[in-house]
Amino acid sequence: MTLMTKFLGAAAAVALTAGAAMAEPALIFDLGGKFDKSFNEAAFGGATRWAEETGGEFREIELQSEAQREQALRRFADAGANPIVMTGFAFGNVLSEVAPDYPDTKFAIIDMVVDAPNVRSVVFNEHEGSYLVGMMAAMASESGTVGFIGGMDIPLIRKFACGYAQGVKAVNADAKVVANMTGTTPAAWNDPVKGSELTKAQISQGADVVYAAAGGTGVGVLQTAADEGILSVGVDSNQNYLHPGQVLTSMLKRVDNAVYDAMTAGTELETGINVMGIANGGVDYALDDNNAELVSEEMKTAVDDAKAKIASGELMVHDYMADNTCPALDF
Amino acid sequence: MDFLTLVQVLDSTIRLATPLLLACLAGLFSERAGIFDIGLEGKMLAAAFFSAAVAFMTGSVWVGLLAGIGASMVLSALHGVASITFRGNQLISGVAINFLAAGMTVLIAQHWFSQGGRTPSLSGAARFEGIVWPGALTRIRDIKEAGPLMQVYSELISGHSILVYMALFAVPATWWILYRTRFGLRLRAVGENPAAVDTAGVSVVGLRFAAVGICGLLCGIAGAYLATALQAGFVKDMSAGRGYIALAALIFAKWRPWYALMSTLLFGFLQALALRPDLIETAVGVKVQVQLLDALPYILTVIILAGFVGKAIPPRAGGEPYVKER
Numbered sequence: 001m002t003l004m005t006k007f008l009g010a011a012a013a014v015a016l017t018a019g020a021a022m023a024e025p026a027l028i029f030d031l032g033g034k035f036d037k038s039f040n041e042a043a044f045g046g047a048t049r050w051a052e053e054t055g056g057e058f059r060e061i062e063l064q065s066e067a068q069r070e071q072a073l074r075r076f077a078d079a080g081a082n083p084i085v086m087t088g089f090a091f092g093n094v095l096s097e098v099a100p101d102y103p104d105t106k107f108a109i110i111d112m113v114v115d116a117p118n119v120r121s122v123v124f125n126e127h128e129g130s131y132l133v134g135m136m137a138a139m140a141s142e143s144g145t146v147g148f149i150g151g152m153d154i155p156l157i158r159k160f161a162c163g164y165a166q167g168v169k170a171v172n173a174d175a176k177v178v179a180n181m182t183g184t185t186p187a188a189w190n191d192p193v194k195g196s197e198l199t200k201a202q203i204s205q206g207a208d209v210v211y212a213a214a215g216g217t218g219v220g221v222l223q224t225a226a227d228e229g230i231l232s233v234g235v236d237s238n239q240n241y242l243h244p245g246q247v248l249t250s251m252l253k254r255v256d257n258a259v260y261d262a263m264t265a266g267t268e269l270e271t272g273i274n275v276m277g278i279a280n281g282g283v284d285y286a287l288d289d290n291n292a293e294l295v296s297e298e299m300k301t302a303v304d305d306a307k308a309k310i311a312s313g314e315l316m317v318h319d320y321m322a323d324n325t326c327p328a329l330d331f
Numbered sequence: 332m333d334f335l336t337l338v339q340v341l342d343s344t345i346r347l348a349t350p351l352l353l354a355c356l357a358g359l360f361s362e363r364a365g366i367f368d369i370g371l372e373g374k375m376l377a378a379a380f381f382s383a384a385v386a387f388m389t390g391s392v393w394v395g396l397l398a399g400i401g402a403s404m405v406l407s408a409l410h411g412v413a414s415i416t417f418r419g420n421q422l423i424s425g426v427a428i429n430f431l432a433a434g435m436t437v438l439i440a441q442h443w444f445s446q447g448g449r450t451p452s453l454s455g456a457a458r459f460e461g462i463v464w465p466g467a468l469t470r471i472r473d474i475k476e477a478g479p480l481m482q483v484y485s486e487l488i489s490g491h492s493i494l495v496y497m498a499l500f501a502v503p504a505t506w507w508i509l510y511r512t513r514f515g516l517r518l519r520a521v522g523e524n525p526a527a528v529d530t531a532g533v534s535v536v537g538l539r540f541a542a543v544g545i546c547g548l549l550c551g552i553a554g555a556y557l558a559t560a561l562q563a564g565f566v567k568d569m570s571a572g573r574g575y576i577a578l579a580a581l582i583f584a585k586w587r588p589w590y591a592l593m594s595t596l597l598f599g600f601l602q603a604l605a606l607r608p609d610l611i612e613t614a615v616g617v618k619v620q621v622q623l624l625d626a627l628p629y630i631l632t633v634i635i636l637a638g639f640v641g642k643a644i645p646p647r648a649g650g651e652p653y654v655k656e657r
Contacts, residue, residue: 033447033567034447035441035448037447037449180606180608183625184622187568187571190566190567190568190569190571191569192569193350193557193561194571194602194606196561196562197343197346197606200343201603201606201607203471204336204471205609216449216566216567219562219564219566223452223562223563223564227563242452
C-alpha cells in the first residue's frame, strides 16, 4: 500500500512538473464523436486551424461513455493542459465539480453556463440564427407551410424551433409551422429512418421547406427532402454540400471560432459568460456555390437587413430558454 | 381527416412495419427451433452497415444486399456456434452480438470512410428505388385529384421498394414452410421436444443451425432495407431499437406468421400515428402525448404477457441447449 502511494505521489509530481513546462491546450469531444459532420467536427476544425496557424499542439480525447467525463477532465487537468475546452451541455455538472479543484487551470465549456472563477462559458444565440433561416424558409415556401424537425426534445432544441418559427411568422404572419421532435431519448439523435418518415408526414401536411436540428437524424431529413423535391435547411456546420441545389441554407453555429478563440487566448483566457450571437459572428446563415441559385436577391436583402437589426439590438428574437415559452409556436 | 391522409398514414405504416416484419419472421424461425435470439438488433445493424458500404463501393445495391445478408449470417453463425455447438447461454450470446455490431460497424466505417462512423450517401443504382406500378400516379398533385381507388393504388400499393414486397411475400412463404413442409414440421418439433426429433434420427444441431441461418438471411434483408431503401447510407445505431420491437411483436403474434404480419402492421401503424400528433388531436379532440404512442407497442406486449388477451406460450424447448446424453 505504502509502495503504491509512493508511486502515485511520484507520478503526480512528474505530471505536475511536466504540466508546468508544457501548458498545451486540450479539447474534449462529446459523445457525438469528432467527425459528426456537425457540432464536434466544427470544434475540431477550430482547434486544427489554431494548430496550423500557431504551430502549436493540442491534446484531444473523444468520449466513449458518460462515465469518462470526469475522468477525462481530471486527467487533462492533472497533466497540466491549459486551457481545457469541452464541447456540449452535458459537461455542465461535471465541470462545476471539477473546476474548483484546479484553480490555476482555465476551462472553456461550449453550450452551457458554469459559474466558476476559472471557467469561460460560451453560449450561442441559436434562436437568432434560426430566425434568419426561418425568414428564408418562409420566403422560399410556395405553400405557406414549413416544417421543423428536432432531435431529442430538450429546451435547447426548442430554442431552435422557437427562433425559426418567429422568423417564419415575421415574413408571413399566416404561415403554418409544423414542428416535430424525433424522440425523448438520446437515440433520437441517430434515427434517420424516423427523420425520413417525419419529413414525409410533414410534406403530406403541405410543408415544402423543412429545417432539421437533429444531429444524425437530420441526414435522413435532408435526404428525404431531396428525394421528394422539397427544400431543406441544415444546421450547425454548413451542410449545403450534402445535396447541392436542394438545401436552401444552413444555420451556422461557429463552434470552431469559439474553440479557436479559447486556444488563442491560451492561459490568459478571459473567464465568464461569452455569448456568441449574430453581433459577433457566432451564428449566421450559410451562402455558397451550392445554394447560390436558391437564394434570391430579395431574400438576401431581407435577411441581411434583419441581421443588421438583430446585431444593433433593434430587433429582439425571443429566447425559449429564458422563460420556457414561445410566442410563435405551441409545443 | 380526409381519405388521402389516411392512405398516407397507412403508406407510412407499411414502410415502418417492413423492417419489423422481416426481423419478426427472422426471430420466429429461430425461436420456433428453440433458439432465443435477442441479437436481431445487432444483426440488422451489421447488415445495414455492410449493405450500405458495399453498395457504395461497388455501385450496385444488389451486391450490397448480398453483403448485408452475408454479414448478418456470419453473426448468426456465431450465435449458433455459441449457443448450439457450445451450449452457451442464448441470451448472453445475443447481447454480445448486439454490442459487437454496435461497436464494430462504427469502427470499420470510421476506418474505411473517415466520416464519423457513417457511409457516404448512396445514389442511383446503389440504392433501392420505389417500384412504380403500371398506371400509378407519382406526383402528389395528381394523386390529390384522383379518385379514392386510384389514391389507394398509387400511394399505398405502388411505389415501395422491392424489399417491401419481398417482406410481404415472406409471410405466406413462412407459413407454408412451417406448416406444409417436412422441414417445417421438424423445425417446430425441435423447438418443442428436441429429444423426440433426435430419437427419430433427425439431426437437432443441423435443424437448429438451418433455423438460425434463415434468421440471419431475413435480418440481413431487414438491415439492407433500412440503409439502402429507406435511407441512402448508414448512420451509427440506425436500427434504433427496431430489433427489440420486433421481439415484442413476435410475442404479440404468439410465434405465428400471419399474426406476425398483423402485429408488426399494428406496431408500424402506432409508429406512423406518432408522427402525426395533429391527426390524433383532431380525431380525439384531446392532445395525446407523442411519448405515449411511442410506448404503446411495449405496453401492449406487457398486457399480452400478463395474459389479458389470450395466452402467449413460447416454444417449450426455447432457450435450452440440447444435450444428447448426460
